[in-house]
Amino acid sequence: MYGEVNMKVKIEDVAKLAGVSKTTVSRVLNSRGYLSEKTINKVHAAMDELNYRPNVIARQLFKQETKLVGLIFPTVNDPFYSQLIAEMEKRLFNNGFKVLIGDSMNDPKKEELYLQQLMAHQVDGLIVGAHNQGIPEYENSNLPIIAFDRIVNPKIPVISSDNYQGGKLATELLIDNGAKVIIHTNGPKTLESPTQERRIAYQDVMKEHGLEPLTYYIDFDDRKKKDLLFRKIFRDHPNVDGMFISNDMDASLVLNIATELGYRIPEDFKVVGYDGTYITRTLLPRLTTIVQPIDKMAETAVTMLMARINGDNSEGNKVFPVELWRGKSV
Amino acid sequence: MYGEVNMKVKIEDVAKLAGVSKTTVSRVLNSRGYLSEKTINKVHAAMDELNYRPNVIARQLFKQETKLVGLIFPTVNDPFYSQLIAEMEKRLFNNGFKVLIGDSMNDPKKEELYLQQLMAHQVDGLIVGAHNQGIPEYENSNLPIIAFDRIVNPKIPVISSDNYQGGKLATELLIDNGAKVIIHTNGPKTLESPTQERRIAYQDVMKEHGLEPLTYYIDFDDRKKKDLLFRKIFRDHPNVDGMFISNDMDASLVLNIATELGYRIPEDFKVVGYDGTYITRTLLPRLTTIVQPIDKMAETAVTMLMARINGDNSEGNKVFPVELWRGKSV
DNA sequence: AATAATATGTCAACCGGTTATCTTATTTTT
DNA sequence: AAAAATAAGATAACCGGTTGACATATTATT
Incomplete structure (x- = not known):
């Protein structure tokens, strides 16, 4: 045969x-x-x-197109990114594209390396959610790129949730439920990302209510270090009664630590997270959180990338509305 | 410039x-x-x-190697697979390989399509964890392949956790803690996968203790359908006081439903899961579960694939010891 | 000084497809 | 019946690298 x-x-x-x-x-x-x-x-x-x-390689060489799209994200091993990546992959596949992944691990060197290598692999486009700045390849390349939650370059469209609205919803919810000493954690401040809008909203709402905003910037991934930091926050602010945490994994850590320290939730201490992924809502439904419409964002990212690959650069930045998931942590 | x-x-x-x-x-x-x-x-x-x-494409064409590895798994959007994939990706990258992902969504047609297309893309090797059978491409191809938790073909090495030991540990733990009516859920029985060893261990231990084993086979992914099934299990077996669930996500669902139905955990009802991923242990530390050494398994998969790519087929199947994570659900 | 060894570089074929261009055969139009 | 349109297929150049074979220059050996 x-x-x-x-x-x-x-x-x-x-x-x-x-x-x-x-x-x-x-x-x-x-x-x-x-x-x-x-x-x-x-x-x-x-x-x-x-x-x-x-042999697709031979065809690629001649056609000057690979039907490959690169995805550069901090890691697949995270409820938010894994859902986003899974959704995008599905849609890219339906459009005849395969996916090359790169986990930048929040390391700018690694991100740049990936970028160079994916470009060398002649990917037809790129979707990036890695959070580093000042990588020259993003500047001078005419490769179609879509960015998640970050401002890479004015020519590169950004897809994000309505971070200001999310921060507002979260902070108001905490205040409306009686919290007074509310702490916020976010990514590194230096990062010029739409994510910082969450902090700005938090600050605005706090001030509006005559409360003192206090933000911690978390610029590392190590779980143990996070654990230590959160414990320190509880030590330094024994009267804290609410937190708005910029992602659900961290919020979960805080929830665990607070419970361990004897806080009753939500009576003594309230937490609002951010992301509302499939995984966190399954594993931790009691966590009150701001839900990003991940699937729609993924769909839009792919649609826009397809458009750009076909030479249509008309669509620009897109902001998606968020929703509140009422768990039991507030 | x-x-x-x-x-x-x-x-x-x-x-x-x-x-x-x-x-x-x-x-x-x-x-x-x-x-x-x-x-x-x-x-x-x-x-x-x-x-x-x-232009890497041109080099690939001449060299007849792409430095690309395909990963075919049911989905990235799952704590177990996302951790596994992240770990493998990291190691493959360190070995100079890029990763092409394919989410088969447990659909044999899609898996076969991916397989054909990844082969057409001339990947140098493949690591598969998708759970379908009888795909002819696995049979007649001399592409280096490593399988996770499944028996694809006698020539393809399988990496798995010690599923029998895991099933034994879980069941004995439940029994030792006083559970009598213990139900087990697993993947589809038709699937000739080492995963079924968990069920066999469960059955053996149950019989050993004079208890009646009862296994439900879950052959779909839909969360709502799962929810309905688990509720039905509780209805059909109101005196159930323990479950051994074959993965942590499902275990989490059961935990939520049981709590909602008024069972106190672990007093009235005990659950043991399986996998013990980074994400589930962070988000749901109270879930008692069997921990697979995912990182080591990922490392071995990559090492073995590298060996096979270099023509060294000496290493065969590998079974990894599991550990018990003592949460608070037993 | 002749010979061998070593260093530096070029030419052209090749990897496996795609496609513009051209030739030849067949059918339709005037 | 001649001209035009349509169908079928072949030739060869091309995509962008890599590398074996070969040519020439420089240095070391006898």
Whole structure:
């Protein structure tokens, strides 16, 4: 049936067996030009007999397109990014694209390396959610790129949730439920990201209510260090009665620590998270959180990237409304 | 500095600017053959000036290797797979490989499509954790493949946790803590996967203790359907006082439903999960579960794949010991 | 000074497809 | 019947690198 192993059967072998030229086989493959029924059948028969699989690499080289999209994100091992990536991957696949992933681990060096290497792999486009700045490749390249939650470059569109609204909702909810000493945690302040809008909203709302805003900037990923930091926050602010945490994983840590320290939740201490992913809402439904419409954001990212790959740069930044998930932590 | 946009600078442009031949530039690129300091500098200067990036596609075509590895798993959006994939990706990257992902969504058709397409993309190897059977491409291909938790083909090595031991630990823990009516859930029975060892251990231990084993096979992903099924289990077995659930996400669902139905945990009802991922242990530390050494398994998968890519097929199946995570759900 | 060894570099074929261009056969139009 | 349109297929150049084979220059050996 299929000869031995499919030792690199090439188009020429098919052509020889079918008694036609390479061109004809290629035409059958791509349904181009005039072809008789008879020829088509002969070629198909030969392809089947040889178990022929075209070598995409050769096609890519000639066509100057790879049907590959690179995704650069801090890590797949996170409820938010894994959901985002899964959704984008599904849609990219439906558009005929494969996905090359790069986990930057929040390391600018690694991000730059990935970027260079994915570009060397001739990806047709890029969707980035890694949070580093000042990487020159983003500046001078005409590769279609879509960014998540960050401002890479004025020419690169940013997709984000309505972070200000999210921060406002979260802070107001805490205040409305009686919290007075409310602490906020966010990513590194230096990062020029729409995410910082959450902090600004938090500060605005706090001041509006005559309360003192206090933000901690978390610029590392290490879980143990986070644990220590949160414990320190509780020590330094024994009267804290609310926190607005910029992502659900951290919020979960805080919830665990608070419980361990004897705070009753939500009576003594209230927490609002951010993201509201499938995973966190399944595993930790009691966490009150701001839900980003991840699926819609993923869909838009892919649609916009497809448009840009096709030369349509008309669409710009997109901001998505957030929703409050009423768990039991407020 | 860099001319306009880096409009496809090719090796020939560099050669021309440096006043040498293509070969010489290629040699500089690959540090092959004899080269004078002077030439090397000239070439580097030219590459910098033109902001040259080699086109990997062309190299791939000639070298017949892509430095690409395909990962086919049900989905990235899952604590277990996302951790596994993140770990493998990191290690593959360190070995000079990029990762092409494919989410099969437990759909055999999609899995086969991915497989064909990744092969067409000329990946140098494949690591699969998708759970479908009878896909012919796995049979007749000499592509290096490593499988997770499934038996694809006798020639393809399988990496798995000690599923029998895990099932035994879980069941004994439940029994030792006084549970009598213990139900087990697992993946589809038809699936010839090492995962079924968990069920066999469960059955063995139950019988050993004179208890009646009862297994539900869950062969779908839909969360709502799962919710309904679990509620039905509670209705059909009102005296159930323990469950051994084959993954932490499902265990979490059960925990939530049980709590909602008024069971006190662990007094009235005990649950043991399986996987013990970073995410579930962070978000749901109270869940008692069997921990797979995901990181080590990922490391081994990558090491074995690298060996096979280098023609060393000596290593075979690998089984990893599991550990019990003592949460508060038993 | 002749010979060998070593250093430096070029030429052209090759990887496996795609496609513009051209030739030849067949059918339709005038 | 001649001219035009349509169908079928072949040739060869091309995509952008890599590398074996070969040519020439420089240095070391006898």
